[in-house]
Amino acid sequence: MRFVVIRKKWIVIAAVLFAVIGSGSWFYLNQDAAEVINHHADEKAEIHMVTGEFTSQTDDGRKIEAYRFDPGSITIQKGEAVTLTIHGVNGAEHPFRIEGTDIKGVVKKGEKAVIPLKFDEEGTYRLICDTHSRHGQGAPMIAYIVVD
Known part of the structure; x- marks a missing residue:
């Protein structure tokens, strides 16, 4: 045994x-x-994000929906040059801005928005869709850019 x-x-x-x-x-x-x-120091880092949608129906038959950026949170290093590409998958268009910066743009369905990023200050910056950020429209469409 x-x-x-x-x-x-x-x-x-x-x-x-x-x-x-x-x-x-x-x-x-x-x-x-x-x-x-491997990450090569001489290459600019790329981050890809998509626009997504969740829909459901309440017990009384009312349709509810929420849009989101996916992933909902990204982390980059302070001073690092990054290209953020947002692919429009759901929703006709999403006008967006990055809080604390002058960065603004629009992501349209079937297209992509390419955004060069470089933050000199640590912190958390919100990527906000202006269409889906107002009270009464369900969950806000926000992603978080964490700068370390």
Whole structure:
């Protein structure tokens, strides 16, 4: 009985080692995967975001909806030059602004808005859709840009 328990233990250890070595080798040998992991200092970072919509119906038959930016929060480093691309998926158009900056624009369905970003001050900046930010329109459409 003791021999079976020890043998099972070694089989589990061998399986774990095989998985770790196999996945490590795959990342090392697969250049596409390595490219995703590596960040080159001479390249401008790109962040992609989409406009999304949730719709539902209440028990009394009333339609409710909420729009959002997805992801709803991004983090960039202070002083880092980043390109934020917002892809218009749901909603005809979303006029937006980034609070605390002069950045404004519009994302239209089927199109994309490309926004160069670089923040010199740490903090949290709100990306706000002006169409879906007023009281009475459901949940506000806001994403947060966190600058560290």
